[in-house]
Amino acid sequence: EVRLVESGGGLLQPGGSLRLSCAVSGFTFSDYWMTWVRQAPGKGLECVAHIKQDGTEKYYVDSVEGRFTISRDNAKNSLFLQMDSLRVEDTAVYYCGRDRWGAGMVDFWGQGTLVTVSS
Amino acid sequence: DVVMTQSPLSLPVTLGQPASISCRSSQSLVYSDGNTYLHWFQQRPGQSPRRLIYKVSNRDSGVPDRFSGSGSGTDFTLKISRVEAEDVGVYYCMQGRHWPWTFGQGTKVEIK
Numbered sequence: 001e002v003r004l005v006e007s008g009g010g011l012l013q014p015g016g017s018l019r020l021s022c023a024v025s026g027f028t029f030s031d032y033w034m035t036w037v038r039q040a041p042g043k044g045l046e047c048v049a050h051i052k053q054d055g056t057e058k059y060y061v062d063s064v065e066g067r068f069t070i071s072r073d074n075a076k077n078s079l080f081l082q083m084d085s086l087r088v089e090d091t092a093v094y095y096c097g098r099d100r101w102g103a104g105m106v107d108f109w110g111q112g113t114l115v116t117v118s119s
Numbered sequence: 120d121v122v123m124t125q126s127p128l129s130l131p132v133t134l135g136q137p138a139s140i141s142c143r144s145s146q147s148l149v150y151s152d153g154n155t156y157l158h159w160f161q162q163r164p165g166q167s168p169r170r171l172i173y174k175v176s177n178r179d180s181g182v183p184d185r186f187s188g189s190g191s192g193t194d195f196t197l198k199i200s201r202v203e204a205e206d207v208g209v210y211y212c213m214q215g216r217h218w219p220w221t222f223g224q225g226t227k228v229e230i231k
Binding site: 037044045046047050059060061062095103104105106107109110111112 | 150154156158160162167168169170173174179211213214215216218219220221222223224225
């Protein structure tokens with residue numbers, strides 16, 4: 001059974017840092033691009049970051065470029081999102097998703113982890 | 120960024136009746152490999168998104184055949200032939216041709 005389980009969300013103040021994790025099982029992690037997608041409360045979906053199977057290519061949406069870092073550990077079947085200099089507008093549920101071909105075809109999603117940035 | 124525009128944003132439907140959602144992109148979604156990277160996702164209340172259709176018209180495993188996708192270039196459509204109660208939720212189109220991938224605003228399907 002394919003599983004993606006996010007963790008690491010929480011409440012913090014603007015300017016703070018947080019590291020999200022996504023533990024996967026049930027498939028060969030190193031065969032897939034991986035993506036972080038977020039959803040602000042009551043809003044739509046936004047792709048935040050994307051990483052190639054071997055970690056050699058990483059892409060970020062402009063609003064998080066320079067503040068967020070996506071990484072992965074294929075030996076531990078884990079995906080990460082290091083979030084620094086957090087802003088109120090980063091408040092959202094963060095989902096990890098797998099994508100076999102790197103073209104937005106995210107076919108499995110985790111349950112999400114909530115990040116709340118508030119003073 | 121590529122802008123994805125969905126319509127309508129709200130779609131009340133009678134059970135058993137058809138429903139149609141339009142999605143337009145501000146740029147062509149056709150890649151040099153000949154594929155068009157336009158996908159559809161369903162998000163039921165309180166759940167994570169679920170992919171229904173990939174590359175315009177390919178239905179995912181386990182997705183009922185009442186769901187179908189069509190279109191080309193910049194104009195796309197998701198159709199539900201006969202809406203069932205379990206279809207309630209928000210539907211998003213998403214382009215995977217140009218980074219950052221972008222979603223439409225979402226169309227909320229509800230039962231009349």
